[in-house]
Amino acid sequence: MQGLALYPFDPPGDIAALRTDLRAWLAVNQPQDDIVAKANCWASFDPDFSRALGAAGYIGMTLPARYGGGDRHPLQRYVVIEELLAAGAPVGAHWIADRQTGPLILRYGSEEQRRRYLPGIAKGELYACIGLSEPGAGSDLAAVRTTARETAEGWRINGQKIWTTGAHLSHIMLALVRTEEGSERSAGLSQLLIDLDTPGIIIRPIVDMAGHHDFNEVFFDDVLVPPGALVGERGQGWRQVTAELGLERSGPERYLSSHALLAAVIDSAGPDPDTAVAMLIGELTAEMWTLRQLSMSTAAKLAAGEDPMIEASVVKELGNAFEQDMPRRVQAIVDCGWDDDTDLAKLLRALLIASPSFSLRGGTREVIRGIIARGLGLR
Amino acid sequence: MSAGRDMLCDTARAVFAEAATAGVAPVEEAGFALLLVPEEHGGFGGDWGDADAVLRIAGAMVPDLPVADLIARQAALLPAAVVSLMAGAMGQALALSIDHVNSRQQFGRPLAKFQAVQQSLSVMACEVRAVEAAAAALAVRLDAVNIDPSAAGFEIACAKLRANRAAGIVTSIAHQVHGAIGFTEEYALHRVTIALMRWRGEHGNDAHWAEILGRKVARAGGRGLWETLTSRG
C-alpha cells in the first residue's frame, strides 16, 4: 500500500499521434445527435459505432494479430479508451468483450475458443456479457448456485443469473457456475463460455430506474453446451474470476463516466464564471487530475505484469465517489431546471439518475473498501 | 527510486530523528538548504523528486520544523513543498492509525476486526494515496520544466487543492479511530494532525486554489480541460 512513487506511464510509440488520429476519427464518426448517450457512455450501446471502431483498429488492440487483434501495448489501449470515454463515445456494445472477455479468453481459453471468438471481438461485432450475479449471490459471489453437470454430450446448465448487462444484445456470456456437485463457496466453481442462442436460455428484461433496458435476468433450463465451453481449468473459476474483476475494476471508466457533464458545466459557465461556479470547476478539476494520475499509474503497474489489486480498488473507490458526487455538486451550485431543454440539464438529469449504480456495479463500495482494508492488513 | 535518492532518504531520516528533539539546527548543518542548488554552485544538484522524498519524511517526522522554507528557497514553490509535507504527514497518520487499531482491543478483539473501523480506514487510505499520487505527479511535472513553478501552475493548484481536501478527512478519521489516547499531548498523533490543519490554510486554502484553477479551466472551455490534462502528462 505504501506507494511513494507513481508507476511511470510510458507507452511505446508516438502517443501524441495516436491521440490526434483518434480525435480526428471521432470528429467524423462519433454520432452527435444524442447528448445523453455521452453520459455514462460505456453503457451506451451502438453496434454500428462499435463495428466502425473495430474496423479502424481501436478494439481488441492488445490481442495478437493472428486472432485479428492489433498487437498493441496495453498502455496504447489505455490511451485509446480514455480518449473514447472523455469524448463520450458510445462504446457500450463491445465494452465488456474488449475489456475483459477477450483478454480472459486469450489468457485461459483453448485454441479453439480463441479462434472462434477473438476475431469477432476485435472487429467490434461480437459482444459479451458477464454472468456472475444471481438472486442469492450479489456481494457474496461465492454463493453462486447455477450448476453445470458434465455429461457425455457436454455441460448441462440449470439455474439463473441476474443483473446481466447487455445479455439481450450479446452473443456470448462468460458465466461462473458450480461444476462440482456438493461443493461449497469458492471451491468447485468453473467458468463456461456460453453461446446465448443455445436452446433453453431465456433472457428477460429488467427495466432500470432511468426507464432503460440495460440489464436482464437470464434463465438456464437444462441448457446443453459442448465440452469445449469450459474456459481454463475446471474448478478454478474463482481464481479466474478474481483476475477478471481486476481488469473490470482498474480502468479509467471508473472516473470518466461523468466527464460529459463536467465539460458541459464548463461550456455553459463561459470564460468568466461567477465565483461559486469557478470554484466548483476548480475542485472537480483537481480531483479529476489526481484520479487520472492514480489510474495511469495503476494501468502501468498492470501492464508491467504486477497485480495492482489494491491500487485498482483505490481508483474505483475514489473514482466512483467522484463521478457520483459530481452531478450532485453541479446541481447544488448551477442553476438548471430539471426539465430544461439544454445539454447541461439533460446530462445532469441522466447522471443524477444513473449515479446510484456507480458504487454498485463492478463490486459495491463496501466490498471495495473491504478489499482495501485487507490490503492495509486489517482483515 | 534511484540509489542516490535512497541514500538521501536514509540521511534525511537520521537527521530528522535528531532534529525531532534538537530543533532545526541539525537539518541546517546537514546541508538540506543546498538540496536544490546546482552542483556548479556548490549545491547537491537535486531535482524536485528528491525534494518531494525528503519533504515527505519531514512531514512525517518533524512536521513542526521549517524544512519546507529551507529546501524550497522560493515562495512560488512553497505550495508544492507543503503538498509533499502533507503527503508525508498523512502517511504517518495512517501508519499510526493502523498500528493503533491492530493493538487496541475492545469487546474482546482488536478494533481492526470491526467492519466500521475497516471501512473508515480504507476511506482514509484512499485519501492518503490520492495525495501521495498528487505529490508524485507534481514532482514529475516540476522536473520536466526545470523546477520552474510558473510552468507548473496547473499541477500546483490541483495538488494543493487535493491535499487540502484530504486533510480534513484524514485528520478526522485518524482521531476517531484513536479514541481519547489520540487527543492527548503525550501521544504522537497530534504532531501530524495539527500540522495538517495548519497546512490546509497555508499557501492557499481550498477556496484560493479552487477559484484560480476554475478560472484557468473555464477559459480553456469544456473540451480544453481534457486537452490540457492529456498534453501535460
Ligand SMILES: Cc1cc2nc3c(=O)[nH]c(=O)nc-3n(C[C@H](O)[C@H](O)[C@H](O)COP(=O)(O)OP(=O)(O)OC[C@H]3O[C@@H](n4cnc5c(N)ncnc54)[C@H](O)[C@@H]3O)c2cc1C
Ligand atoms: C447497473 C448495474 C449493472 C450490473 N451489471 C452486472 C453484470 O453485467 N453482470 C453481473 O453479474 N452483475 C451485474 N451487476 C450486479 C452487481 O455486481 C451487484 O449489484 C453487486 O455485486 C451487489 O450485489 P446486490 O445488488 O445483490 O447487493 P447486495 O449484495 O444485496 O448488497 C446490498 C448492500 O449491502 C452491502 N453489503 C452486502 N454484504 C455486505 C457485507 N458483508 N458487509 C457490508 N456491507 C455489505 C452492499 O455493499 C450493498 O451496499 C450490475 C449491477 C448494476 C447496478
